[in-house]
Amino acid sequence: MPERAAELGYEGPVIGPEQDFSSVSTTLSDLVLERPTPRWWYIGAAISAAGFLLFVIACLWTFVGGVGVWGVNIPVAWGFALANYVWWIGIASGGTFISSLFYLVGSDWRNGVNRTAETMTLLAAAAAGMMPILHLGRQGLFYWLFPYSTVMGIWPQFLSPLLWDFFALLCYVLTSIVFWYIGLVPDCATLRDRATKRWQQIFYGILALGWRGSARDWHSYKSAYLIMAGIMAPMVVSVHSIVGLDFAAGLIAGWHSTQWPPYFFIGALYSGWAVVLALMIPLRWFYSLERIITERHLDVIAKLMLATGLMLAYCYLLEAMEPFYTGDATKATEYLASAFGHYGATFWARNTLNIFVPQLLWLPVIRRNKLALELISIGIVAGMWIERYNFVVSALAQDYVPSKWGWFGGTFWDWSILIGSAGMVMFGFFAFIRLLPVVSMFEIREIIHKRRGRGATGGARQ
Amino acid sequence: MSLRPATYGLMGEFRTTAEAAAVARELRAAGFTRWDVYGPAPLEEIEHATPTRRGILITAIMFAAAIVGACWGYFLQYWDAVIDFPINVGGRPLDGWPGFVPSAWEICALFTVYGGFLAFLITCRLPRLHHPLFAAPHFERATQDRFFVCVEAADAQYEAARVGEIFTRHGVIETSEVPA
Numbered sequence A: 001m002p003e004r005a006a007e008l009g010y011e012g013p014v015i016g017p018e019q020d021f022s023s024v025s026t027t028l029s030d031l032v033l034e035r036p037t038p039r040w041w042y043i044g045a046a047i048s049a050a051g052f053l054l055f056v057i058a059c060l061w062t063f064v065g066g067v068g069v070w071g072v073n074i075p076v077a078w079g080f081a082l083a084n085y086v087w088w089i090g091i092a093s094g095g096t097f098i099s100s101l102f103y104l105v106g107s108d109w110r111n112g113v114n115r116t117a118e119t120m121t122l123l124a125a126a127a128a129g130m131m132p133i134l135h136l137g138r139q140g141l142f143y144w145l146f147p148y149s150t151v152m153g154i155w156p157q158f159l160s161p162l163l164w165d166f167f168a169l170l171c172y173v174l175t176s177i178v179f180w181y182i183g184l185v186p187d188c189a190t191l192r193d194r195a196t197k198r199w200q201q202i203f204y205g206i207l208a209l210g211w212r213g214s215a216r217d218w219h220s221y222k223s224a225y226l227i228m229a230g231i232m233a234p235m236v237v238s239v240h241s242i243v244g245l246d247f248a249a250g251l252i253a254g255w256h257s258t259q260w261p262p263y264f265f266i267g268a269l270y271s272g273w274a275v276v277l278a279l280m281i282p283l284r285w286f287y288s289l290e291r292i293i294t295e296r297h298l299d300v301i302a303k304l305m306l307a308t309g310l311m312l313a314y315c316y317l318l319e320a321m322e323p324f325y326t327g328d329a330t331k332a333t334e335y336l337a338s339a340f341g342h343y344g345a346t347f348w349a350r351n352t353l354n355i356f357v358p359q360l361l362w363l364p365v366i367r368r369n370k371l372a373l374e375l376i377s378i379g380i381v382a383g384m385w386i387e388r389y390n391f392v393v394s395a396l397a398q399d400y401v402p403s404k405w406g407w408f409g410g411t412f413w414d415w416s417i418l419i420g421s422a423g424m425v426m427f428g429f430f431a432f433i434r435l436l437p438v439v440s441m442f443e444i445r446e447i448i449h450k451r452r453g454r455g456a457t458g459g460a461r462q
Numbered sequence B: 001m002s003l004r005p006a007t008y009g010l011m012g013e014f015r016t017t018a019e020a021a022a023v024a025r026e027l028r029a030a031g032f033t034r035w036d037v038y039g040p041a042p043l044e045e046i047e048h049a050t051p052t053r054r055g056i057l058i059t060a061i062m063f064a065a066a067i068v069g070a071c072w073g074y075f076l077q078y079w080d081a082v083i084d085f086p087i088n089v090g091g092r093p094l095d096g097w098p099g100f101v102p103s104a105w106e107i108c109a110l111f112t113v114y115g116g117f118l119a120f121l122i123t124c125r126l127p128r129l130h131h132p133l134f135a136a137p138h139f140e141r142a143t144q145d146r147f148f149v150c151v152e153a154a155d156a157q158y159e160a161a162r163v164g165e166i167f168t169r170h171g172v173i174e175t176s177e178v179p180a
Helices: A002-008 A023-033 A039-065 A080-104 A110-136 A141-145 A161-194 A200-206 A215-248 A260-286 A296-326 A328-340 A344-362 A369-399 A412-435 A441-452 B017-029 B044-049 B054-084 B096-124 B140-143 B160-169
Strands: B007-014 B035-038 B147-152 B174-179
Touching: A023 A328, A023 A412, A023 A441, A039 A110, A039 A412, A039 B054, A080 A215, A080 A260, A080 A344, A080 A369, A080 A412, A110 A141, A110 A161, A110 A200, A110 A260, A110 A412, A110 A441, A161 A200, A161 A215, A161 A441, A161 B096, A161 B140, A200 A369, A200 B054, A215 A260, A215 B017, A215 B035, A215 B044, A215 B054, A215 B096, A260 A369, A296 A328, A296 B147, A328 A344, A328 A369, A344 A369, A441 B160, B017 B035, B017 B147, B017 B160, B054 B096, B096 B147, B140 B147, B160 B174
Parallel strands: none
Antiparallel strands: B007 B147, B007 B174, B035 B147
């Protein structure tokens, strides 16, 4: 509908004005129920499945050969797996934050993107959860982290941030599943009621739990969801802050600083927004959802990215200031080495991708250009991984004593686990867009109702 | 009225929120108790017209779950560090409470969210895959674009003719009896 594109411009409404309850229900559920699987889906799913397979093989090889198949050694005993972990959990955090914080503040644009964001959260958190387990060396003993001393005769160290991390990640993944699923229940009921094939009726019928949409049930739903959102928002902050504390509590010169919790959290949000944007742009194009995921959504997220990028720039400046302000020679050496030494290229790559290039987002013309937005977002996602990598590796490589210095480089299996985990996440995402509604239908109906004024909504279809 | 009515209730189908909310207000004013409005989204108008105390109940359950989670999360660590396996490290206090807070908070959040989900299921009496309402004509549109009001036959005031009359006055599209 090109003649109406202007009204959905970046200052336009969050939903096409012609959309009503019926059109939203039909458009979004037919993508899942009726429309034949498009060719781009097979291509994308096949590529991601190949990545997923690579991940499985790399994990099995790590189980067989031990972490020695990676490039890690002393002094750089933490490599890709830790960088991947921090990166994935950060991406996950951004998704939950969009969904929970912007629900609490009542932003209407949030309803068009929260399903995608939450799904991405769930998949990214699952990928993150794999990394520490892979890095344990003796992966079969991962359950030793669980505190059940009466059987084990051994207790974990509760005062260690590494154990806080275990609780944080475990609780975060488990709560994210429920937060995602409870929002799906009413939409699965719509799919159940629109389904024409028997398997669809059974599949969505079970997922919908028998939801009937009574006013009292909606009240239950909203009461529970509001408090859940109120818990999820601070929880995300705590989860990623704890990841920052893992490093802060370490004695390595480049890690031992109290500034990491906010530094990590801001970076986490940044990569989260970028992934959401990088997924939404192709999704709305391939599925022709321009009337539901509008330019306004893209514009809002682009502005969020810009603001978060500036906060991150502040963090980078603080990171540069601290070693010289404290006058600690080791810290200063380590910092200069990270910027100009063996890993200097990654330092400047991160600054370019995360700070310099995103300044283009100041320009409205860039924010309206889908290709530019997509490329900037992908650049940020990559830049955030590079930042984590530089942070983890360069600090370990040049510690206090020069005799202990040593370099790290990723092996084939390191790269396989990184690329493979992305394949796993993308494969999960492809499965999601084929099986479940990509936008929360009932939340869009709420928006339509608000825009049309009281009493005016209902179906046009007879 | 027999103890086990052969019908579940009388169902009316409406096109707009305003009509459904008006019916709800009238049913409430007339003293009906066992009725509900079914629609495709949580809309304030209808919510205001439908009395319920579930919000308080759910808040209470989630708050209780939060307290239990926080206490259990803290106790788990306290039990280890102070009671079961105390280790004196340079005279530091055994109950290092600031270090126990993060894990206790995560467990508290976990309990609250799961408590909320359980409270949601309990108050909605879900999962219940089959329900007499699903047999009503066009009820599949309650999750898409229509509003339905159903007065249960178990309501002390239930009288099909009277309910039907209320429905008609508010522009019902179709009234039907739902078999039990």
